[in-house]
Amino acid sequence: MNDSSNINITLPDGSVREYPKGATGLDIALSISEGLARNVLATKVNGEVWDATRPIESDAEIKLLTWNDDEGKSTFWHSSAHLLAEALEALYPGVKFGTGPSIEKGFYYDVDLGEHSISQEDFPKIEAKMLELARQKNEYIRKPISKSDAINFFTEKGDEYKLELIDGLEDGSITLYTQGSFTDLCRGPHIPGTSFIKAAKITNVAGAYWRNNQENKMLTRIYGVTFPKQKELEEYITLIEEAKKRDHRRLGKELELFAFSEKVGQGLPLWLPKGAMLRERLESFLRKAQLRAGYLPVVTPHIGSKALYETSGHWEKYGKDSFQPIRTPDADEEYMLKPMNCPHHCEIYKTKPRSYRDLPLRLAEFGTVYRYEQSGELHGLTRVRGFTQDDAHIFCRPDQVKEEFIRVIDLVLYVFRSLGFNDYSAQISLRDPENKQKYIGKDEDWDKAEQAIIEASAERGLSTVTELGEAAFYGPKLDFMVRDALGRKWQLGTIQVDYQLPQRFNLEYVGSDNQKYRPVMIHRAPFGSMERFIAILIENTAGQFPLWLSPDQIAILPISEKYADYADEVFFQLQDTDIRGFVDHRDEKIGRKIRDAEVTKVPYMLIVGEKEAAEGRVSVRRKGEGDLGSMTIGEFAAYFQNEIKNIIATF
RNA sequence: GCCUUUGUAGCUCAGGGGUAGAGCACUUCCUUGGUAAGGAAGAGGUCAGGGGUUCAAAUCCCCUCAAAGGCUCCA
Known part of the structure; x- marks a missing residue:
């Protein structure tokens, strides 16, 4: 057992070290390595996340949290929400604050801007302010406060939302955090200081009800994300752009898989031929298994009679939010979709x-x-x-x-x-x-x-x-x-x-x-x-479906009109082996036909010209990979079927 | 359903109180070509729909519809 002035700290690897009572996570990190200390964002003490600067008063199991830990990230982002708030207060005096938590990728703060409104054009200004404040290297200072003092503080500030939050808190458990000129009601924990925040981006702004209740006032929710390195922000932006390119609504239109029509109605998809075939293929795959x-x-x-859903309980539970019952013209009957x-x-x-x-x-x-x-x-x-x-x-x-x-x-x-x-x-x-x-x-x-x-x-x-x-x-x-x-x-x-x-x-x-x-x-x-x-x-x-699902598996590209007949012959032979696709008979050069096939994500291009026609072969090109060389039609069919067999095992 | 934003050619978008624009796609003609965009010409729009203001509305205002991002919901 330790004497009264020391405490035992158990680290994640199981080792136990002795520290003076009141040592902080940062102190412990520093005793391990300076490099670690520079990266510590928070300390997990007996399973609870604390400020890295908060003194530990008794024996504990701890873990030092960095950017590599989810809890380190969320602490970082929560602190960033405070930084955002500080920036907003500087830019929009009189702004009132709701809540500002971290989320899966970043954070947001709900604010009441009063007269002001915020749009995309204001984002750079806010980002710049955040970074300017971050560079002041302010510490996040934790201060326990009595309920009455907290009420006085926010009454004076005129933050009615904070007062409402305080109302639900218990005296003795209330803390404030201050960084720079901004003080917030907050349970914490926070990172040691703003200097960790090196890159900031406001990602979105949207309305959100105060306390997520439809009855309450709609506040402005400002979303952002921050990083300890500029490079990580750039990677994040790249990822967002990639996600946009893969958006199924966009690809669905581009690849002609499905569409919506105002006339048909909201939320009622129309499956276009290519999409319908894809869907049927998936269905028959599952049907077989x-x-x-x-x-x-x-x-x-x-449809089914309303009685069916009364029995099932769905009518009672969801009836009023459903498509409403269909009435029959003669008998007094009701049916439901x-x-x-x-x-x-x-x-x-x-x-x-x-x-x-x-x-x-x-x-x-x-x-x-x-x-x-x-x-x-x-x-x-x-x-x-x-x-x-x-x-x-x-x-x-x-x-x-x-x-x-x-x-x-x-x-x-x-x-x-x-x-x-x-x-x-x-x-x-x-x-x-x-x-x-x-x-x-x-x-x-x-x-x-x-x-x-x-x-x-x-x-x-x-x-x-x-x-x-x-x-x-x-x-x-x-x-x-x-x-x-x-x-x-x-x-x-x-x-x-x-x-x-x-x-x-x-x-x-x-x-x-x-x-x-x-x-x-x-x-x-x-x-x-x-x-x-x-x-x-x-x-x-990204619309590049597995070969067996691809709406068009091959595009046969004749070099010129002269080889159109041979192209058709190849097509029919391959069709006999259940390979689907089309012949590009357009009056275009081969480069153009290849480009168009690539853009529409056709997995295989078969180029046929004088040489191929003479030898009964095809020149095979795989999308995204390029020329695979020449094969006989039979060789290609076998090569193709083999690839499919390798993807999809039988159940 | 609520908040914010958006709606111009098939697609992506510019324009903006005074006769509707570009690129791609499309059609026709020329070109018959070897591994990611050949050339020329042409056609295509009641500027989401309805109402209002105005000498004049795609443009300003109101309503409706739809879409996007959130919030609430989700058998």
Whole structure:
């Protein structure tokens, strides 16, 4: 044990060092190396992030946080929000402040600008001010304050939003932070000083309700991002530009995959021939794998009587936010566009008595559903009002849940692999253990299902995070996330256990003891929806789809009109081996034909001229790579099919 | 749904109270060419829609619709 003036500090590598009581993270860093000390942004003390300059008074486990730690970054950005606030106060006297947290990539501050408004043109001015203030190398100084003093301070300043925040705080836990001439109500922690901030960019400005409540006043939310090095800002900007180039809305138009029409309506995508073919190919790919995995295809109508959704509970929960019921002309009947496929599938389950021997029953449908999403929510293909789920419902016995989960995981991973998503993870969403009564279903069933999900994920080696309280009220779930080529995360497929619908539809099966039992239902969709999945696929591949999905796989480019017949002959021969594409018969030079094929992202160009026609060969050019040399038509077909075989294994 | 911004040719965009512009794409003609843009001519728009102000509106004002970025929502 240490004497009263010293404390023991445990470092992440497990080593224990002795420091004087009141040593700060910076002191500890300095004792390790000066270089480290220069980079320390904050200190994690017993799992809590502290200012690097805050004295540590007792034994602790610590970790020194730098730019390389997520928590280091978020501290850096939170401090940058204060710097932004200081700049705004200098530029717009009288501005009132809401809250200014760090976010995944940067930070924002919600402000009430009063008379002023901010637009893009003002960004450089704000950025310059921030950097000017940063160069003053001001320290972030932490100061605990009593509630009454805090109220006096912000009353005097006229910051009503801060006063509202203080109102919800407990006396004794309130701190202020000051850097330069700006003082903010803040829990912290912060980086030691503004000198760390070397590059700043205001990225966006938008409206946001005070405290995220629609009833409250709309404040101006100013988004920004900062870096400790100019170079990192440049990389960030490059990444943003790359993301813009990959935007599926832009590529969808350029590659003629889909379109929207005001006449048809908001959020209702029109699939153009190339997009439709891409989509059909994805569907048949999954259909084939599902058939092998024991799914049975079903088809159900796009509408269902209102009673169906009263039974399912959807009417009660979402009815007033849905497309409203359709009335029949004569009888007093109401039908609804289907927002989910599961009620229909439950009715299919009920078409005959089921025995425990029939289970699991796996019903699959590419089912198109309609949901009236808020207009401000619509976004390209990722959020639409009419979309097709690669849906299936597995009706099984409680003891089969785990096995079925494993099978679905295998199917989902097969889909990811075949489509080039190699960086994926999953989230297990379980009940809130504190609040079990808000969930439907028997306690023991939940336990069993949650256990089944956890075990199935572990058995398949999924990298998972577990979130308590994130389960749906009707059952726990497993959601898949993929990281795309730019490092962005997307939520894709989902597997959900459902105890509610079997109960609401009174589904039963006869057990081996001739008693009636209730099946468990599992909803699952590896793609999620065709629309959303294709959007993500477009962004991940930048429109350069895997060969087997590419709308046009080859472009045959005759050198001149003289070889048009030979070009057609090549085309027909290749078409016989299921290779699709076109012959570019335009009256253009070869350079132009190549350029156009490159721009429209055709994977293979086959150039045919005098030499090729004479020898029965093609000159092969791969998009983005260039000339691969000459092959016979048969050689090319084999080469081509081999490439596809290597991407897409059979399930 | 709310806030802010935007809407001009198929696409990308300039212009802006006084007869609508460019590049690309498209059509026709010339050119018959060897690995990322050959040449010429032509056609194409009720300036998102509706209303108002004005001698005159694509331009200014109002409303509607749609899009973008946020916020709230998401079976």
